[in-house]
Amino acid sequence: MRGRTRRARREQGVALIIAITTIAILGALLADMHQSTTTGYVVATTQRDALRAEYMAKSGLNLTRLLVSLEPPIRQLVAPLYRQLAGRSPPQIPVWRYANLVLQPFCQHETFDEHGESRIDFRSSEGLEDLPGTCDVVAFAENSMININRPLMLAGDQAKLSLAMQLFALLGGYQSPSPYDELFGVVDAQGLLNTRQDVISAIIDWWDEDTDQLSFDPGAGAVSTVGSELDVYRRFKDPYSIKNAPFDSLEELRLIRGVDDDFWATFIEPEPDNPESRAVTIYGSGMVNPNEAPPEVLLARVCSFIPMASLCVDPMQGAMFISLLSTVRSLIPVPFFTRANDFLNFIEGK
Numbered sequence: 001m002r003g004r005t006r007r008a009r010r011e012q013g014v015a016l017i018i019a020i021t022t023i024a025i026l027g028a029l030l031a032d033m034h035q036s037t038t039t040g041y042v043v044a045t046t047q048r049d050a051l052r053a054e055y056m057a058k059s060g061l062n063l064t065r066l067l068v069s070l071e072p073p074i075r076q077l078v079a080p081l082y083r084q085l086a087g088r089s090p091p092q093i094p095v096w097r098y099a100n101l102v103l104q105p106f107c108q109h110e111t112f113d114e115h116g117e118s119r120i121d122f123r124s125s126e127g128l129e130d131l132p133g134t135c136d137v138v139a140f141a142e143n144s145m146i147n148i149n150r151p152l153m154l155a156g157d158q159a160k161l162s163l164a165m166q167l168f169a170l171l172g173g174y175q176s177p178s179p180y181d182e183l184f185g186v187v188d189a190q191g192l193l194n195t196r197q198d199v200i201s202a203i204i205d206w207w208d209e210d211t212d213q214l215s216f217d218p219g220a221g222a223v224s225t226v227g228s229e230l231d232v233y234r235r236f237k238d239p240y241s242i243k244n245a246p247f248d249s250l251e252e253l254r255l256i257r258g259v260d261d262d263f264w265a266t267f268i269e270p271e272p273d274n275p276e277s278r279a280v281t282i283y284g285s286g287m288v289n290p291n292e293a294p295p296e297v298l299l300a301r302v303c304s305f306i307p308m309a310s311l312c313v314d315p316m317q318g319a320m321f322i323s324l325l326s327t328v329r330s331l332i333p334v335p336f337f338t339r340a341n342d343f344l345n346f347i348e349g350k
Contacts (some may be wrong), residue, residue, distance in 0.1 A: 026293070052133050056150075060135035063106055064099045068139075071095050083336075089337040090340075091291055096139035106133040144169060144282045144292035146300060148253070149246045150207050151286030160204050161223045162286070162304065164216040169201045170267065170296065171278060171304035173218055178198040182234045183262055190236055194258030202257045205229055207246045220305065232257060247282040291335040292342040295322040302347060 014128070051079035075093050082090035100107075146166050151159045172178030173196050184196050192198075201214040233240050233255070240255065253259050253268060271277035279297050288301050299321055303312035310317045325346075328336070337343045 005137065046269055049133075056133045056135045060103065060107055060137045063103050064096065064137055064139050067095055067099055067102060072206075086336075086338075088338050091338040092289075094292065094335065096141070099139045100137040103135075103137055107137065115314055138275065141289055141292040142281045143285070143287060143289045144276075144294065144297065145278055145281040145284075146284065146288065146297055147284045147286045148203055148280050149282045152284075153286050157223055159286075160208065160214060161216075161221070163204060164200050164214075164223055165218070165221065165304035165307065166300050167203065168196060168218050169214070169300035169307070169312060171196050172315075173200070174303050174307050175315045175318060176313065177315070179315065180266065183266065188258065188260055190232075190257070192232060192257055198265070199256065199258035203253075206243050206252075206256060211244065218307070250278075250280075252282075253280075290337045295325040298325065298343075 071093055074095060075090055078093065079090050082088075095102075116251055125150070146163075148163065148167070151162060154162055168174065171184075184194060184199070187193050196219070197216050200216055204216075209226075211229050213227055213229045215226045216222075217222050227324060229242055229330075229345040233242065243252075247253070250268070254264070257277050259268075267279055269275075269278055277294075279294065288297060290298055293301070300319055303309065306312070309319050312318065337346070
C-alpha cells in the first residue's frame with residue numbers, strides 16, 4: 001500500500017508540473033495573441049486616420065482652389081463700392097486670406113455650429129453629417145515673396161542679375177551700415193568665409209545649368225563668370241555636389257554655403273510657424289505682387305531696379321518706408337495698388 005501511495009503521489013506531482021507548464025504555455029500564447037491583435041488594431045487605426053487626414057487635407061486644398069477661382073465674380077461684386085472709395089477699379093481681392101473662415105462649415109462645422117455663427121444646421125447636410133476629422137486652411141500668396149529659383153520670365157544673365165540684385169537688397173547690401181553686416185564676413189562651421197556676394201552667387205550657381213562660377217558686382221550692376229565652379233561642397237565633412245538644377249524644396253537652401261541657422265532665422269523663416277513671414281520662395285514666375293508682399297520684399301524689389309535711391313542706400317529712409325507701408329496697410333486693410341503705376345506713385349510720394 002505504501003508503494004502504491006508513493007507512486008500515486010509522484011504521478012500527481014508530475015501531472016501538476018505538466019498542468020502548470022501547459023498553463024504557462026497557453027498564457028504566453030494568449031499574451032502574444034493579445035499583443036499581436038492589439039498591434040494590428042493600432043496599426044489599422046493609424047492607417048485609417050492617416051488616410052482620413054490625407055483626404056481632409058485634399059478637400060481643404062480643393063475647396064480653397066474653388067474659392068480662389070470665384071475671385072473674379074467677387075471682385076465684380078465689390079467693384080462699385082471700391083470705385084466710390086478709391087476712384088478706380090479694384091485689384092485682385094485676396095479671398096484666400098479668408099479661406100479658413102469661409103470653409104469652416106466644411107472643415108469643422110460642429111465648432112461652427114456650437115459658436116452660433118450660422119443658423120444652418122450643417123450636420124443635417126448630405127455628406128457633412130459625420131466628418132471623420134477637421135481641417136485648418138492656411139493660404140497665402142507665394143508671389144508676395146522673392147523667388148530664388150530660376151525666373152520664368154527671364155533667361156541667361158538677365159535672370160541671374162535680376163535675382164542677384166533683389167537678394168543683395170534683401171540682405172541689406174545697399175545700406176551702409178547695414179543691420180545684417182554681422183551675418184557676413186565670418187567663418188562658418190565648414191571653415192569658409194562667406195560674404196554677401198558669396199551667398200548670392202552660391203544660390204544662383206546652385207540652380208543655373210552651366211558649370212561656370214558666377215560673380216556679382218553690385219557696384220556695376222552686372223554678373224560675369226570667373227572660371228569653373230569651385231565645388232566647395234566636395235570638401236565638406238559630408239561631401240556633395242552642386243545641383244545645377246532648380247530648387248525642389250525650400251529646405252534645399254540649407255545646402256548652400258553661408259546659409260546657416262542665423263541666416264535662416266533672419267531671411268528664410270523668421271517665424272517657423274508662420275509661413276507668411278517668409279521673404280523668399282521657390283515657386284512662382286519671379287514677379288512680385290505689391291499688394292501682398294511684405295515691405296521688406298518690396299524694398300528689395302525696388303532697390304533691384306534703382307539701387308542708388310535714398311530708400312536703398314540710407315538705412316533710415318528704408319526703415320521709414322517699411323514703417324509707412326506697414327502703417328498704411330494697418331489703416332487700410334484692403335488691396336491698394338490696382339496698376340503698376342499706383343505702386344510707383346506711392347514710392348514717389350504722389
